[in-house]
Amino acid sequence: MRGGAAYPWLVADVGGTNARFGTVAGPGAPVEDVRVLPVAAHAGPAAAVRAYLEGQPGRPRPQSAAFALATALDGDRIELTNGAWCFSRAGTQAELGLRTLLCLNDFEAQALSLPRLGAHQRRAWGAAPPAADGLATGAVLAVIGPGTGLGVGGVVRAPGRWLALPGEGGHMTLAPADDFESAVLGHARREFPHVSAERFLSGIGLPVLHRAVAAVLGDGREGGEGAAALPAEQIVARGLAGESATCSRTLDVFCAMLGGFAGNVALTLGARGGVFIGGGIVPRLGERFFQSEFRRRFEAKGRFQPFLAGIPTALITDTLAALSGAAMALEQAEA
Structure with a gap:
C-alpha cells in the first residue's frame, strides 16, 4: 500500500440534500460510525467533516478520505448539481490535513458497492x-x-x-x-x-x-x-x-x-x-x-x-x- 493508505479512512456519500459520513478502521473493516448531516446546514465538505469528527472525541483523525459526490467531476473545482456546496478538492484536502482525498461521482461509488452487496x-x-x-x-x-x-x-x-x-x-x-x-x-x-x-x-x-x-x-x-x-x-x-x-x-x-x-x-x-x-x-x-x-x-x-x-x-x-x-x-x- 502507498503512503496515503494509513488508517482510519473517512468515507462520504454526498447528495443534494444529505451527506452521509462513516469511518473505516482498517483493511477489510466495515464502514462504521455512520452519521447523516444536512448539506444546507454546512458551508462545505470541510465544515461537515469537522462536525462529524466532533462527535468522535478521542478517535484518531482520518488519514485518507473518499467523497462520493452528486455531480459531474472535471478538475479541482467541484459544485454539487442539486446542492449548495462549491469547493476546491485540493483546498479541502489541505484544510482537513488528509494525505489522500479521492473525489468520485456518487453513482461511481454506488456502482462499486454492487459487487459486495x-x-x-x-x-x-x-x-x-x-x-x-x-x-x-x-x-x-x-x-x-x-x-x-x-x-x-x-x-x-x-x-x-x-x-x-x-x-x-x-x-x-x-x-x-x-x-x-x-x-x-x-x-x-x-x-x-x-x-x-x-x-x-x-x-x-x-x-x-x-x-x-x-x-x-x-x-x-x-x-x-x-x-x-x-x-x-x-x-x-x-x-x-x-x-x-x-x-x-x-x-x-x-x-x-x-x-x-x-x-x-x-x-x-x-x-x-x-x-x-x-x-x-x-x-x-x-x-x-x-x-x-x-x-x-x-x-x-x-x-x-x-x-x-x-x-x-x-x-x-x-x-x-x-x-x-x-x-x-x-x-x-x-x-
Whole structure:
C-alpha cells in the first residue's frame, strides 16, 4: 500500500440534500460510525467533516478520505448539481490535513458497492442477481438511483478489480411509451425545453410529473396552485394512502417510466449481470413498486424483450451502500 493508505479512512456519500459520513478502521473493516448531516446546514465538505469528527472525541483523525459526490467531476473545482456546496478538492484536502482525498461521482461509488452487496441489502424482482464473484471478466452491473436527482452508473469486472463507469445518464432525454405519457411529456415541455429523465424520475422531478399528470387528467383542483405547491414527500404519501387519484396515477407513471428508462440503461451498458435500483424514493414505495409496471416496461423493447427478460433487477434496500463503494474506490486506488 502507498503512503496515503494509513488508517482510519473517512468515507462520504454526498447528495443534494444529505451527506452521509462513516469511518473505516482498517483493511477489510466495515464502514462504521455512520452519521447523516444536512448539506444546507454546512458551508462545505470541510465544515461537515469537522462536525462529524466532533462527535468522535478521542478517535484518531482520518488519514485518507473518499467523497462520493452528486455531480459531474472535471478538475479541482467541484459544485454539487442539486446542492449548495462549491469547493476546491485540493483546498479541502489541505484544510482537513488528509494525505489522500479521492473525489468520485456518487453513482461511481454506488456502482462499486454492487459487487459486495449481500442478500440482506437488496430485494430482487423475480430471480436474484448472480453472485458477483462468479461473473466473468467483462461482465457489467448497472445501478439507477432516483433520489434528489437521478443517478446512473455501471461497473465492469476486470482482472483483479472492478472498474466503475461514471456518467450523467439521468440527464438523457426521457421517452414516452404511450399516448398518455406523450401528453404528460408535452405538458412538461411547456415549462422545460428539454425533459430529461431526472425532470420526472427524482425528488425534484416528482412535482413536475405530478403537475403534468394533473393537467392531462384535467384535474383543475390538483392541476392548479395545489399541484404546484405539492412536494415529492406529499405526492408519495398521498398516493400510497389513496388520498389522491392524481398522486396515485403519478406514482404509477413514475414506476412505469423508471422501468422503461432502466431497460434503456441495461441495453446501453449490456448490463447482463443485473440492474439495481438505489436512491431514496423507490424504497418508500414498498409493495407498490413491486406491483407496478416497472418490470414489464423494463422488458418492453420489441425484438430485444428476450435479452432483457434474462437480466435480473433488484432494489437496493441498504441506503448506506454507497459508503462501501467509496471505501472500495479508495482501497483500489491505494493498492
